[in-house]
Every structure is written in structure tokens, then in C-alpha cells.
Amino acid sequence: MNTKLVVNYLGQISIYYSFIFILPLISAHIYGEDLSAFIIPMIISMALGIAFYVASKPESEYAKYKEGYAIVGLGWLITVLVGSIPYIHYGVGFIDAFFETMSGFTTTGATIFDRVENLPRSLLLWRSLTQWLGGMGIVVLFVAIFPALSKKGETLLQAEVPGLKIEKIRPKMRDTALRLYATYMILTVLEIAFLKLLGVSFFDAVNHTFTTLSTGGFSTHTESVAYFNNPAVEFTIFVFMVLGGTNFVLIYLLLTGKPKFLRDVEFRFYIFILILSGIVLTAMNLGNYDLLESIRYSFFQVASIMTTTGYTTADFDAWGDSAKILILMLMFIGGSTGSTGGGIKVIRIYLLSLYSLNQILKSAEPRSVRLIKLNGEVVDWDILHNITAFFSLYVLIFVFSTFLVSLTGLDAISSISAVSATINNVGPGLGAVGATESYASLHPLAKVVLAFNMWIGRLELFTVLSLFIPSFWRERW
Amino acid sequence: MNTKLVVNYLGQISIYYSFIFILPLISAHIYGEDLSAFIIPMIISMALGIAFYVASKPESEYAKYKEGYAIVGLGWLITVLVGSIPYIHYGVGFIDAFFETMSGFTTTGATIFDRVENLPRSLLLWRSLTQWLGGMGIVVLFVAIFPALSKKGETLLQAEVPGLKIEKIRPKMRDTALRLYATYMILTVLEIAFLKLLGVSFFDAVNHTFTTLSTGGFSTHTESVAYFNNPAVEFTIFVFMVLGGTNFVLIYLLLTGKPKFLRDVEFRFYIFILILSGIVLTAMNLGNYDLLESIRYSFFQVASIMTTTGYTTADFDAWGDSAKILILMLMFIGGSTGSTGGGIKVIRIYLLSLYSLNQILKSAEPRSVRLIKLNGEVVDWDILHNITAFFSLYVLIFVFSTFLVSLTGLDAISSISAVSATINNVGPGLGAVGATESYASLHPLAKVVLAFNMWIGRLELFTVLSLFIPSFWRERW
Ligand SMILES: [K+]
Ligand SMILES: [K+]
Numbered sequence: 001m002n003t004k005l006v007v008n009y010l011g012q013i014s015i016y017y018s019f020i021f022i023l024p025l026i027s028a029h030i031y032g033e034d035l036s037a038f039i040i041p042m043i044i045s046m047a048l049g050i051a052f053y054v055a056s057k058p059e060s061e062y063a064k065y066k067e068g069y070a071i072v073g074l075g076w077l078i079t080v081l082v083g084s085i086p087y088i089h090y091g092v093g094f095i096d097a098f099f100e101t102m103s104g105f106t107t108t109g110a111t112i113f114d115r116v117e118n119l120p121r122s123l124l125l126w127r128s129l130t131q132w133l134g135g136m137g138i139v140v141l142f143v144a145i146f147p148a149l150s151k152k153g154e155t156l157l158q159a160e161v162p163g164l165k166i167e168k169i170r171p172k173m174r175d176t177a178l179r180l181y182a183t184y185m186i187l188t189v190l191e192i193a194f195l196k197l198l199g200v201s202f203f204d205a206v207n208h209t210f211t212t213l214s215t216g217g218f219s220t221h222t223e224s225v226a227y228f229n230n231p232a233v234e235f236t237i238f239v240f241m242v243l244g245g246t247n248f249v250l251i252y253l254l255l256t257g258k259p260k261f262l263r264d265v266e267f268r269f270y271i272f273i274l275i276l277s278g279i280v281l282t283a284m285n286l287g288n289y290d291l292l293e294s295i296r297y298s299f300f301q302v303a304s305i306m307t308t309t310g311y312t313t314a315d316f317d318a319w320g321d322s323a324k325i326l327i328l329m330l331m332f333i334g335g336s337t338g339s340t341g342g343g344i345k346v347i348r349i350y351l352l353s354l355y356s357l358n359q360i361l362k363s364a365e366p367r368s369v370r371l372i373k374l375n376g377e378v379v380d381w382d383i384l385h386n387i388t389a390f391f392s393l394y395v396l397i398f399v400f401s402t403f404l405v406s407l408t409g410l411d412a413i414s415s416i417s418a419v420s421a422t423i424n425n426v427g428p429g430l431g432a433v434g435a436t437e438s439y440a441s442l443h444p445l446a447k448v449v450l451a452f453n454m455w456i457g458r459l460e461l462f463t464v465l466s467l468f469i470p471s472f473w474r475e476r477w
Numbered sequence: 478m479n480t481k482l483v484v485n486y487l488g489q490i491s492i493y494y495s496f497i498f499i500l501p502l503i504s505a506h507i508y509g510e511d512l513s514a515f516i517i518p519m520i521i522s523m524a525l526g527i528a529f530y531v532a533s534k535p536e537s538e539y540a541k542y543k544e545g546y547a548i549v550g551l552g553w554l555i556t557v558l559v560g561s562i563p564y565i566h567y568g569v570g571f572i573d574a575f576f577e578t579m580s581g582f583t584t585t586g587a588t589i590f591d592r593v594e595n596l597p598r599s600l601l602l603w604r605s606l607t608q609w610l611g612g613m614g615i616v617v618l619f620v621a622i623f624p625a626l627s628k629k630g631e632t633l634l635q636a637e638v639p640g641l642k643i644e645k646i647r648p649k650m651r652d653t654a655l656r657l658y659a660t661y662m663i664l665t666v667l668e669i670a671f672l673k674l675l676g677v678s679f680f681d682a683v684n685h686t687f688t689t690l691s692t693g694g695f696s697t698h699t700e701s702v703a704y705f706n707n708p709a710v711e712f713t714i715f716v717f718m719v720l721g722g723t724n725f726v727l728i729y730l731l732l733t734g735k736p737k738f739l740r741d742v743e744f745r746f747y748i749f750i751l752i753l754s755g756i757v758l759t760a761m762n763l764g765n766y767d768l769l770e771s772i773r774y775s776f777f778q779v780a781s782i783m784t785t786t787g788y789t790t791a792d793f794d795a796w797g798d799s800a801k802i803l804i805l806m807l808m809f810i811g812g813s814t815g816s817t818g819g820g821i822k823v824i825r826i827y828l829l830s831l832y833s834l835n836q837i838l839k840s841a842e843p844r845s846v847r848l849i850k851l852n853g854e855v856v857d858w859d860i861l862h863n864i865t866a867f868f869s870l871y872v873l874i875f876v877f878s879t880f881l882v883s884l885t886g887l888d889a890i891s892s893i894s895a896v897s898a899t900i901n902n903v904g905p906g907l908g909a910v911g912a913t914e915s916y917a918s919l920h921p922l923a924k925v926v927l928a929f930n931m932w933i934g935r936l937e938l939f940t941v942l943s944l945f946i947p948s949f950w951r952e953r954w
Contacts, residue, residue: 066841322883325892329876356870357946359863363939364543364949386836388865393833395872399806406799412890415802462840469834472841 001473004058006070009152011052013075016142017082018045023129024086028122034089037123041085048078061151066472068155069463072139076455079138080105086126090119095444102451104130105138106458107340109217109310109427110418110450112440116222121203124220128210134458135214135244135340136184144177153177159463183252187213191240198232212237215244215341217310217427224435225311231296234313238303245270245307245335265375266336266347273346277330278302284323306330308342310427317434324430328417331424342425342457344394347374348387355384393461398423401453408443418442422450423457478950481535483547486629488529490552493619494559495522500606501563505599511566514600518562525555538628543949545632546940549616553932553941556615557582563603567596572921579928581607582615583935584817586694586787586904587895587927589917593699598680601697605687611935612691612721612817613661621654630654636940660729664690668717675709689714692721692818694787694904701912702788708773711790715780722747722784722812742852743813743824750823754807755779761800783807785819787904794911801907805894808901819902819934821871824851825864832861870938875900878930885920895919899927900934 021042028035080101087097096112103110104127113119119127133141139160143153153173188209195205204220211218221227225237243251250267253260261267281298282291289297297314304311305327316327334343354372361370372379398419406415410432417429418439428435432442439447456464466472498519505512557578564574573589580587581604590596596604610618616637620630630650665686672682681697688695698704702714720728727744730737738744758775759768766774774791781788782804793804811820831849838847849856875896883892887909894906895916905912909919916924933941943949 065843069841321887321889321892322880324889325880325883329880332876352869352873355866356873359866359870360939360942361946361949364546364943366542385862385865388862388869389832389836391872392829392865392868393836395868396829396833403799403802403806406802410798412798412801415798462837465837466841469838472838 001070002058002060002062002067004056005061005063006067006074007052007056008058009067009071010075010078011049011054011056012146012148013071013139013142014045014049014052014078014082016049016146017079017138018042018049020129020133021045024122024126027125028120031121033120033122037086037089037120038126040089041082044085045082048082063152063155065155065158066466068152068159069466069472071152072156072159073459073463073467075139076105076459080455083126083130086123090123095447096440099439099447099451100127101130102454103422103427104216104218105134106425106454107131107135107211107214107216107308107342108422108425108454108458109211110422110429110433110439110454111218111427112438112447114222114438114440116220124207125203127218128207128216128220131214131216131218132188132210133214135216136181136248140177141181143174144181147174160459179252180248183248183255184213186255187240187243187251191236194236195233198230198236200228200233208237209240212240212309212311213244213340215241215307215309215335215339215425217304217308219311224313225300226313234296234300237311238300241303241307241309241311242274244309245303245339245341247336247338248340249338263375266350269350270336270346273330273333274302274306277306277326281323281326284320284326288319301327302330305426306333306341306343307335307339308424308426310421312428312435315435317430317436324413324417328420328430331420331426334424344391344424348391350374351379351384351387352391355388390461394423397453397456397461401449404449405446408446410442410446418446418450419453423453425454425457478547479535479537479539479544481533482538482540483544483551484529484533485535486544486548486633487552487555488526488531488533489623489625490548490616490619491522491526491529491555491559493526493623494556494615495519495526497606497610498522501599501603504602505597508598510597510599514563514566514597515603517566518559521562522559525559540629540632542632542635543943545629545636546943546949548629549633549636550936550940550944552616553582553936557932560603560607563600567600572924573917576916576924576928577604578607579931580899580904581693581695582611583902583931584608584612584688584691584693584785584819585899585902585931585935586688587899587906587910587916587931588695588904589915589924591699591915591917593697601684602680604695605684605693605697608691608693608695609665609687610691612693613658613725617654618658620651621658624651637936656729657725660725660732661690663732664717664720664728668713671713672710675707675713677705677710685714686717689717689786689788690721690817692718692784692786692812692816692902694781694785696788701790702777703790711773711777714788715777718780718784718786718788719751721786722780722816722818724813724815725817726815740852743827746827747813747823750807750810751779751783754783754803758800758803761797761803765796778804779807782903783810783818783820784812784816785901785903787898789905789912792912794907794913801894805897805907808897808903811901821868821901825868827851828856828861828864829868832865867938871900874930874933874938878926881926882923885923887919887923895923895927896930900930902931902934 021038025035025038028038084097084101087100088094100112137160139156143156157173191209191212192205196202207220225234246267250261250264278299281302282294285294285298300313301316332344333349334345335341336346358370358372401419402415405418406412414431414433418433421427421429433439498515502512502515505515561574561578564577565571577589614637616633620633634650668686668689669682672685673679684697702711723744727738727741755776758779759771762771762775777790778793809821810826811822812818813823835847835849878896879892882895883889891908891910895910898904898906910916
């Protein structure tokens with residue numbers, strides 16, 4: 001491990017990060033709120049960054065996956081720790097502040113605030129901004145902006161946006177990162193404009209846009225999107241949630257006049273699951289609502305859960321148990337690769353299903369070889385093996401975390417859904433952590449386990465988990 | 478597909494099967510109960526067998542995995558269908574009778590009888606016998622006894638006892654099958670003798686022995702083993718359950734003076750999980766019982782669930798939610814390869830854990846190759862890939878089945894646990910299908926889905942699932 005390089009880059013990230021606090025500072029100034037809530041973390045981040053940077057002059061620029069993992073994994077931890085200072089400043093306890101900030105950057109949206117309306121506006125904006133930044137990736141942002149970081153762009157992005165493979169729009173990673181962020185910015189401006197046109201206040205429009213496109217789901221209202229009680233607003237948010245769960249490369253190509261949407265297998269499967277689940281849930285909910293209402297609430301909730309946004313327009317905890325199981329299933333499927341959505345990802349579920357079918361036939365006819373294709377190309381066996389390994393590990397962690405959370409005294413359904421909602425970066429669960437509840441009442445240990453699940457879920461397991469294996473650190477670079 | 482050969486062998490199995498009914502016939506004669514309950518299926522089985530056998534003279538003896546799968550998969554279906562006739566004769570509806578018989582042969586032990594004490598003794602014995610036969614495998618038995626079948630012994634055993642690899646005790650499959658059944662017989666005689674010595678009636682001793690060693694769990698008492706309320710009986714059953722969940726090759730080697738027990742990694746891991754879970758559950762239950770009681774009930778339940786027997790000495794549905802989640806986890810781990818236990822199997826969980834750890838390191842250092850060893854030998858990557866594929870498919874089927882069962886109106890925890898208890902061949906679940914309940918009240922569709930889960934669980938997915946893929950049948954042999 002090239003430790004000096006890791007510390008050096010962590011220093012750089014920390015320095016860049018301090019500039020981010022300018023945004024909430026401006027809002028605090030405008031709203032006449034306490035500036036020190038953001039000046040303190042800004043100074044700490046800058047000081048920490050300079051200390052790291054100066055203390056570690058790397059002897060070599062040598063960096064591989066390992067170093068990328070360490071930089072991104074630990075970079076996220078620093079980001080979250082420093083980012084929780086504004087909450088602590090306003091009197092929130094350390095574990096709760098850490099939970100809320102982790103929930104922000106990982107775009108989970110699980111909250112420990114029972115009533116968000118009581119919070120200062122600049123703090124609410126900071127809360128939404130963490131999701132907007134975390135959605136596309138904070139390291140991606142720094143790679144896009146700062147030339148110094150972009151030298152190691154590929155290594156870092158691989159650790160922050162693991163997916164299956166980063167589809168490069170441009171040969172240089174930095175150009176790709178820039179174009180993805182530009183796409184993100186355009187969608188952001190569009191959604192704010194639409195919401196404003198529909199009568200949503202500017203403050204609410206900005207906040208909800210930040211947390212829609214990032215599939216984060218934090219709201220400035222305790223009732224979430226139900227607060228607006230406006231089908232047009234819901235429909236707008238629905239569309240942008242679905243875009244948030246779409247591969248941003250596809251959106252970029254569309255904006256530059258090269259629509260590849262309809263030929264992309266993952267996008268088609270994504271839309272197929274959304275529509276099918278929407279119809280099934282609508283049918284299930286006919287006992288609770290009339291047809292139009294059922295369509296309205298069911299399709300919104302399917303999109304909100306599957307894209308892992310986690311907004312609510314209805315208390316799905318009051319729906320039937322089969323509806324709840326469907327919701328849990330959708331949480332695990334999640335969004336597309338290269339989107340801001342969490343979960344296992346549509347393409348993995350797609351390939352896993354094909355591969356399973358393949359395995360059944362192979363077991364009956366060991367000598368027959370059936371290739372699996374994706375977008376017309378044969379998928380390498382290595383990729384398929386990686387997907388099953390990823391899925392298995394995901395399930396093992398989910399089961400083990402559920403057991404740990406239940407040990408703190410939480411009931412089974414709440415434990416199962418709390419872990420589902422955090423490892424998949426969704427936000428609200430069922431029961432004690434349901435749509436109308438918060439995570440405030442949970443045992444501190446449960447909060448730590450759940451925050452850990454958000455972290456590994458967002459960075460797709462390996463980046464974070466490898467940090468906990470001693471031999472990862474032990475070996476020399 | 479060599480269809481004629483498949484039909485021919487199904488005919489043979491059906492003919493041999495008819496002889497099995499001699500045993501319940503004798504008991505019906507002794508107890509002065511209705512003989513026709515067993516004469517009818519005996520005649521049907523014989524007639525069906527002769528018809529199949531005569532109608533299909535195979536042009537070739539050519540048989541591969543495919544044919545083995547078809548013979549075993551469909552052979553089990555015929556066995557269960559004919560085996561449900563005695564229940565139907567006594568007035569049980571078709572779906573319930575099918576459910577109970579599938580639950581028997583697959584050693585699941587889920588029952589649709591609210592009070593088993595009301596049943597004729599010969600029917601109870603038949604019910605226990607189905608588990609004893611299904612535990613070691615009915616095709617294994619026929620291969621051991623009938624020379625005609627043993628020609629295809631290897632192909633058939635591979636389909637009925639898939640596991641990782643059949644460890645051959647003798648070069649000839651038939652000799653291996655014979656020795657495994659002999660071991661089974663010796664344990665059977667031993668357990669009956671022990672239980673009799675402890676004051677259990679001969680009828681109860683035979684029935685409970687049949688369902689202990691097969692890790693089946695059907696009892697002649699509605700209260701299950703709690704009925705005896707005798708620590709010595711519980712301890713005896715505990716020991717034989719643990720033996721039932723052990724690889725019978727190891728037991729055979731022990732009986733022939735070659736103890737390999739302690740050097741076998743799977744056995745060590747199996748005992749390790751049993752003891753660790755027993756201690757954890759004991760600690761969890763200290764709120765419900767005093768220390769000795771807690772040890773007694775917790776260790777019995779851990780062994781009963783992990784070996785997938787499903788006996789109960791306490792209503793674990795009344796325990797805490799973390800205890801319930803632990804119980805669900807143990808269901809999935811299951812017994813050892815080559816045992817009568819169900820579930821994913823200890824060795825798969827062991828290798829899956831090692832492989833996952835390996836994958837984490839590999840993702841951070843793609844060029845490092847770390848080999849996984851088992852009993853001193855390097856495990857082939859192919860085997861590890863098969864295990865993750867098996868695990869993934871297992872999870873997908875579990876999730877999808879849970880959703881289907883919940884659609885019939887069953888609540889979430891009951892649905893989750895009902896599928897866990899059937900795909901893993903355990904028996905009792907939680908909630909509506911808990912330890913003190915039966916499966917009687919479930920919707921017929923739920924019963925069909927659950928019976929299907931027992932079937933695929935017992936034959937380890939592939940044998941049964943391949944039957945449902947059209948191309949499996951389409952291609953010529
Ligand atoms: K979310
Ligand atoms: K059982």
C-alpha cells in the first residue's frame with residue numbers, strides 16, 4: 001500500500017471539500033442564520049487537508065485499485081465526519097449527526113429528525129446538498145474540477161462508481177466526469193424550473209430537486225412529497241426520479257442527439273419492471289383506493305422505491321403484506337448502473353436471472369455451452385461469476401446486519417426493512433422505521449450498523465469492505 | 478432425451494415402490510385398521526409401473542444427467558402422488574394429501590393435521606415411514622436393492638443426492654448405497670432401543686426414530702417432542718438429530734473403525750455453528766427461562782432447526798424477534814452434505830464465506846490469486862462458482878415464492894417463514910405456520926407453492942427445475 005500517496009490524496013480531497021461549504025454559507029447569510037455552523041467544518045476540513053497534504057509527500061505516484069479503494073473509502077468517511085459538524089453545531093448528538101450525514105451522502109434519505117420543519121433553512125439545504133453531491137459522487141466531482149486529482153481519475157472513479165464497467169464517453173476520465181456532471185446540472189435546472197412553474201416555492205423546489213435527481217429522498221416536509229398533494233408535482237418528481245435511476249451516459253447521449261435509450265437492454269428491463277410492478281401494485285391497492293388514486297399512489301411508490309429515492313405520497317406501511325414484500329423486492333433491484341440509484345442494480349438482476357436459467361440447463365447437460373448476451377455482445381463468464389459473488393455477499397451482509405439490528409430489540413419486520421432500506425440506499429422502511437416514522441428511536445448500535453450498511457451499499461461493497469481486511473493494509477506497495 | 482428409457486425406469490421405480498406398501502399393510506393388520514388404504518395405492522403403483530415398463534422398451538440404454546434428472550424428478554412426483562392415496566382414502570382433500578406426502582418424502586415435516594392423535598395408527602406410521610424413506614432417498618434404496626436399477630446407479634444418485642460430489646465408499650455405486658442404508662438401519666435400531674429404554678412406547682419410539690434420523694420431524698403428538706417432557710428423551714433425540722445432519726459417510730467410517738470425524742472441515746464447522754448458536758440462543762432466552770431450562774430448550778431447538786428436523790420442545794414463536802431471525806438463519810444453513818438434512822448445507826455456507834472474503838481481496842488486488850482449501854485440498858474455481866450460482870438461485874426462488882405465498886393473503890412473517898421452512902425442509906415456521914400451528918388454514922395456492930418448494934429444496938433445485946425448461950425435453954438424445 002502506497003500509504004503516503006493515500007494520505008496525500010485524502011488531504012487534497014479534504015481541501016477541495018472545504019470549498020463546498022461556501023454554498024450553505026451563502027444560504028445561511030441570505031436567511032440570516034448562524035454562519036458558524038458551516039464556517040467551523042470549512043476550517044476543520046481545510047486544516048485537516050493541509051496537514052495531510054503537507055505531512056505526506058509521496059515517494060512514488062504508484063497507485064492501483066488498492067490505493068483507489070483506500071482514498072475513496074476513507075475519503076467518504078472524512079466527508080461524512082466533517083459534514084456532520086453542522087448538525088452537531090445545532091445540538092444533534094454525534095451518532096445521530098453521523099447517521100444523518102451518511103444517509104445524505106449515500107443518498108439513502110433515512111432521517112433521525114421527527115419534524116424537519118423545525119430545522120434552520122440553511123441546515124435543510126445542506127442536508128439536501130449532501131444528497132445531490134453524493135448522488136453523482138463527490139470524488140467524481142473533484143476529478144472533474146481539479147486537474148491534480150484527475151491524474152488518478154480512472155483509479156478513483158472505479159472505486160467510487162464500481163458498477164460493471166465505466167462506459168467512457170470520452171477517452172479521458174476527467175472529460176467523462178465533466179460531461180456526466182454537466183448532464184446532472186442540466187436536469188437539475190430543468191426540474192427546479194418545472195417545480196417552480198407548478199407553484200412550488202423556490203426553496204422547496206431546489207431542495208426536492210437536489211434529492212430527486214440524486215435519488216436521495218430527503219424532504220423539507222415531514223409528510224414528504226405528500227405535503228404538496230398535487231398530482232402534477234408528483235408526476236414531475238416521478239419523471240425525474242425515473243431519470244435519476246437511469247444510466248446518465250444514456251441521458252448524456254440523448255441530450256447530444258444520440259438516443260440509445262430504446263436499444264439498451266438495462267434501460268428496457270428497468271422500464272419493464274417499473275411498469276409491471278406499477279400495474280401489480282395498483283391492482284393490490286384497489287382495496288384501499290379507487291382506480292385513479294391507486295394508479296397515482298402505486299406508480300409513484302414503485303418509482304420512488306425502485307429508483308431508491310424513498311419519497312412517499314402514501315403510507316405504504318398501511319398497505320397489504322404482499323404489497324410490502326413487493327416493495328422490499330424493488331428495494332433490492334434498485335436503479336441502473338451509472339445512475340444515482342442504489343440497490344443491486346437492474347443489470348445485475350437481469351444477468352443473474354439469465355445466468356441462473358443457464359445454470360439449470362448446464363447442470364442437466366454439462367457439456368452444452370450457452371452464451372449469455374447483452375446488447376448483442378457475449379458477456380464474459382468472469383463478469384457473471386462476479387455478479388453471483390456480489391449478490392451472494394450482498395445477501396450474507398443483509399442477513400447478518402438484520403440479525404445484529406434485531407439484537408438491539410427491534411422487531412423482525414422493522415429490522416429486515418431497516419437494513420433493506422439502508423444497504424439499498426432507499427430510506428424509509430416498514431414498521432418502526434416506516435414511511436411516517438423516523439430512525440430517531442433506534443438504539444445507537446442499530447444506527448451504527450445501518451450507517452455502515454449505507455456506506456457499503458453506496459460504494460458497492462468491495463471498496464469499503466476491503467478496508468477492514470488486515471492484509472489489505474499489511475502488504476507493501 | 479431418451480424418453481423411452483425414462484418411462485421404462487419410471488415403470489421400474491413404480492413397481493418397486495408398490496412393495497413398500499407391505500409395511501403399512503402389516504401395521505394396519507396388527508392394529509385392526511382398514512387395509513384398503515394401502516392395498517389401493519399398492520395396486521395402482523404396480524399397475525402403473527407395469528404399464529410404463531411394458532409400454533416403453535428403450536431402443537438404447539443411453540442415459541446422461543438429463544435422463545437421470547427426469548427419472549428422479551418425475552419418480553419423486555409419482556411416489557408422492559401415489560403415496561397420498563392413503564390420506565385421501567381417509568377423507569383428506571387432494572391438495573392437503575399431496576402437501577402432507579410431499580412434506581413426508583422431502584423430510585420437511587410441515588403438516589396439515591391440527592391434531593394428529595385422531596389419525597389411525599397405520600396412517601401415522603405411513604406418515605413417518607415416508608420421511609424415513611425420503612431421508613436417505615427412495616431411489617438410493619432401490620439402487621441398493623434392485624440390480625436392474627443399479628446399472629444406472631451413478632446417474633440416478635447424482636440426481637437424487639446432488640450435493641457437491643458423492644464420496645464413494647466403494648467403487649460400485651450400488652455397494653455405496655447399500656452401506657449407507659446399512660448405516661441408516663443400525664442407527665435406526667439404536668435409537669428405537671434407546672427411546673424404548675427411556676420408557677417411550679414402542680409405537681412412539683419407532684415413529685420418532687423414523688422422523689429423527691431422516692431429520693423429518695413428523696410426530697405422533699400434536700405437541701411434538703414436548704409431549705414427552707423428559708430431558709433424557711430430548712437428549713437422545715438431540716444426539717440422533719445431530720447424527721442425522723451429519724455426513725453418513727463419516728458415520729459409516731466411524732462404525733467400521735475409521736473415525737475421520739474430527740479432521741473433516743464440514744463436520745467441524747457444523748458442530749461449531751451448533752454450539753455457537755446454542756450459546757447465543759441460550760443467552761437470548763434467559764429472559765424466558767432459568768439457565769438450565771434455557772440451555773435445554775435452546776440447544777434442542779438449534780439442533781432441531783439446523784438439522785432441519787423441526788421438532789419442538791418449546792413454542793419458539795413466543796421468543797424474541799432476534800431469536801426468530803437466528804432460527805430463520807439456521808434453517809438456511811441446514812445439515813451436512815450426504816446427510817438427511819436439508820437447507821443450503823454447511824459446506825456451501827463455509828465455502829461461500831471463504832469465497833466472499835476472497836472476492837473482497839481480489840477486487841482490491843485483481844492480480845493476486847488466493848486459493849481456497851478444503852480438507853487440505855485446493856477447491857476448484859468451478860465448484861466455487863457453482864456454489865455462488867446455487868446460492869443466488871436459492872435466494873431468488875425464496876424471494877419469489879415468498880411473494881407468491883403473500884399474494885394469497887398470508888402476512889409477511891408467516892410467508893417468509895413458511896417458505897424458509899419448506900424450501901429448507903424444516904417444517905414449522907413462525908406466525909400462522911408457527912410451532913403450535915399447522916399448515917391447514919393456508920390457501921390451496923399457498924400449499925401448492927410450498928409443496929413445490931419442498932420438492933426443489935430436497936432435490937437441490939436443478940433436478941426439479943430443469944424439468945420445467947422446454948428445451949430440456951425438446952432435444953433428441
Ligand atoms: K434514497
Ligand atoms: K424437517
